[in-house]
Structures are given as structure tokens and as C-alpha cells.
Amino acid sequence: MLNRNIENFIGCDASYAEADVVLFGAPFDGTTSFRPGTRFAPAAMRRESYGLELYSPYQGRELTDGNIFDSGDIELPFGSPERALGMIEERAGEILADGKLPFLIGGEHLVTLGAVRAAAAKYPGLHILHFDAHADLRDEYLGERLSHACVLRRCHELTGDGRIYQFGIRSGDKSEFEWGKEHVFTRLFDFEGLEDVLESLRGRPVYLTVDLDVLDPSVFPGTGTPEPGGVTFDALRRAVTAACQTLNVVAADVNELSPHYDASGASTAAACKIAREMLIALACK
Numbered sequence: 001m002l003n004r005n006i007e008n009f010i011g012c013d014a015s016y017a018e019a020d021v022v023l024f025g026a027p028f029d030g031t032t033s034f035r036p037g038t039r040f041a042p043a044a045m046r047r048e049s050y051g052l053e054l055y056s057p058y059q060g061r062e063l064t065d066g067n068i069f070d071s072g073d074i075e076l077p078f079g080s081p082e083r084a085l086g087m088i089e090e091r092a093g094e095i096l097a098d099g100k101l102p103f104l105i106g107g108e109h110l111v112t113l114g115a116v117r118a119a120a121a122k123y124p125g126l127h128i129l130h131f132d133a134h135a136d137l138r139d140e141y142l143g144e145r146l147s148h149a150c151v152l153r154r155c156h157e158l159t160g161d162g163r164i165y166q167f168g169i170r171s172g173d174k175s176e177f178e179w180g181k182e183h184v185f186t187r188l189f190d191f192e193g194l195e196d197v198l199e200s201l202r203g204r205p206v207y208l209t210v211d212l213d214v215l216d217p218s219v220f221p222g223t224g225t226p227e228p229g230g231v232t233f234d235a236l237r238r239a240v241t242a243a244c245q246t247l248n249v250v251a252a253d254v255n256e257l258s259p260h261y262d263a264s265g266a267s268t269a270a271a272c273k274i275a276r277e278m279l280i281a282l283a284c285k
Contacts, residue, residue: 002071002094009105009275010049011063012070019069021283022095023103026111028076028084029258031147035224037258041268042073042105044259045275048268056280059241063276066283068103071095081110081146088114092251096122101282105275106255108224109136109148112209113155119251120158123205126250127163128155129197129243131236132211133227135172137180148256156183165201167191167239168214171227190231191239198246208243208252210236210278212271222267224258233270237277244281252278 002016012023025042032038054062074091076084088104092115095102104115109132120126130136130152137156141149156164164184168191172180180186187193213223216230231239243249257271 002069007046008070009046010052011054012068012279013064014067014069016069016071019067019100021066021068021101021103021279023068023070023105023279024091025073025105026076026084026088026107026114027073028106028111029108029224030078030081030084031110031144032108032224033141033147033149035258035261037260038106038108038224038256040259041107041257041271044268045105045257045272046070048265049272049276051269052272052276056277058237058277059280061280061284063280066280068279068283085110085114085117085146089117092118093121096251101249102251103279103282104251104253106253109151109211109255110146111255112253113151115251115253116155116158116207119205119207123250126159126205126207127201128152128159128165128207128209129201129247130164130166130209131168131214131239132166133168133171133213133230134211134225135166135169135176135180135186137176137184138173152184165197167194168231170229189229191235194239194242198242201247203248205250206247208240208247208249210240210254210274211256212254212274213256215270220267220270222259222262223256236274240274240278241281244278245285249282252282254278
């Protein structure tokens with residue numbers, strides 16, 4: 001059985017045995033291509049979560065209305081993305097095997113692949129809902145196939161065509177967009193059409209991955225690859241809440257906060273609040 005973390009994300013105080021949702025951190029940024037620092041996000045989010053209230057006025061519920069357990073961070077190796085992914089897959093797989101929902105806090109976006117591997121092994125018909133500024137569909141980046149720039153391409157190798165839905169995308173290599181037209185659903189710039197996608201995915205197993213740089217840098221400057229032209233905080237809040245309330249989400253993550261690029265703490269606060277809304281919606285169904 002997983003042990004309780006010493007410093008929990010606020011409200012995640014259930015025991016492992018009673019928990020429906022299990023939070024864990026993957027502090028890894030070994031393939032970050034621009035500005036590193038996402039390894040510090042899980043600890044920063046736990047610490048800063050105590051600036052939040054347990055209660056969400058958006059949903060009329062609070063974190064303690066559900067049973068959420070914080071299992072802490074995985075101690076991941078430097079210099080070995082494959083080993084790190086294997087450890088993430090193992091943690092997520094253990095949680096899934098016990099009938100619970102793994103909620104991953106990254107770390108760079110590559111960490112998603114480990115959790116998706118575990119979810120796809122349990123749910124062969126897995127679909128992926130992906131909110132991000134970047135397509136992340138490169139086959140390789142600087143000769144590396146395990147990169148945060150390639151994570152959704154690696155996930156596609158597990159799901160196949162027609163099972164990845166991307167929203168908010170506004171950056172990528174031309175070849176990514178050309179490849180994506182044939183293999184994934186991509187909505188550029190915003191969340192228009194999300195309601196129709198959510199309706200089409202009802203009842204199917206879904207992995208929800210949220211790269212926080214989908215937010216505009218004016219709202220969320222604390223990230224490694226900021227992309228102007230992003231969505232508002234409220235647009236993302238509404239999107240993640242609708243997805244978590246509507247869909248059979250079997251695993252989820254938030255990633256790509258680099259807290260030290262925003263000394264004001266506003267980016268970390270935004271990340272914590274998005275996580276709070278997702279956790280409440282997932283744990284209080």
C-alpha cells in the first residue's frame with residue numbers, strides 16, 4: 001500500500017484504502033527544450049495550495065467532500081527518460097490496479113507518457129483529451145524520440161488513429177500539423193467544439209492531460225515555453241471541469257508549471273486552482 005505524504009496538497013487527506021483519487025508527483029524535466037524548472041512544480045503546488053480554500057464556489061463542493069490521497073513524489077533519476085517513465089508507469093499502474101484514479105502532477109509533459117502507458121494497459125480502448133499550446137506530435141526532437149515535444153506522438157502509438165483530441169493548440173512544426181490532420185483531432189487556439197467532443201466520448205475511458213501553457217502567458221508566465229495567444233483562466237477552468245464531470249476519466253494530469261519564472265506566485269496559484277477544480281470534479285461524482 002502506498003504511504004501518506006508528509007506535506008499533502010490541501011484537502012488530500014484521505015487514507016489510501018478509502019481514496020477514490022490518488023495524487024502523485026513526477027518532478028522530471030530532463031528533456032525540456034527551452035527553459036527547465038518543471039521538476040520543482042509538485043513541491044511548489046503542495047506548498048502554495050494552502051493559499052487556496054478547500055471550497056470551490058464554481059462547483060459548490062470542497063476537496064474534502066471526496067476521498068483524495070496524496071502519495072507524494074516519485075524520486076526519479078536524472079539522465080534517463082525511459083527509466084523515469086517506467087517508474088511513473090509503475091506508480092500509475094499500482095493505483096489503477098487498486099481501482100483508483102491516478103492524478104499526476106508534472107514535471108514536463110513527457111511524464112504523461114508513463115501514466116498513459118499504464119492506463120492504456122488497463123483500458124485498451126483509451127482515448128486522450130489534450131489541452132495544450134503545443135501539438136507535441138513530433139516523431140523526434142534533436143534525434144530523441146522521448147521528448148516533451150514528442151509525447152503525444154508516442155501516446156498515439158498506444159491509442160491509434162481517432163482517439164486523441166487536442167484543444168488550444170497554437171504552436172508546432174509544420175510537419176506536426178500535417179501529420180496531425182491525418183491522425184488526431186486538433187482544435188486550434190481555443191475550446192470551440194469541446195461540448196460536441198465530450199458528448200462523443202461519453203462512456204469511453206479517457207485520459208485527460210492538461211499542459212498549463214495552454215493558458216496565455218499574461219495569465220501564466222511561469223512555464224518553460226510560453227506561447228502568446230492562449231486561453232483565459234476561466235476558459236480552462238470551465239473546460240477541465242466539464243471534462244471531469246462529463247467523461248469517464250480514468251487518469252489525469254497537470255504539467256509544465258515552472259514556478260521560479262513567476263516570482264509573484266500567480267502562476268503557481270493558477271495551477272493549484274485548476275488542480276483543485278479537477279480533483280473536486282473527479283472525486284465528487
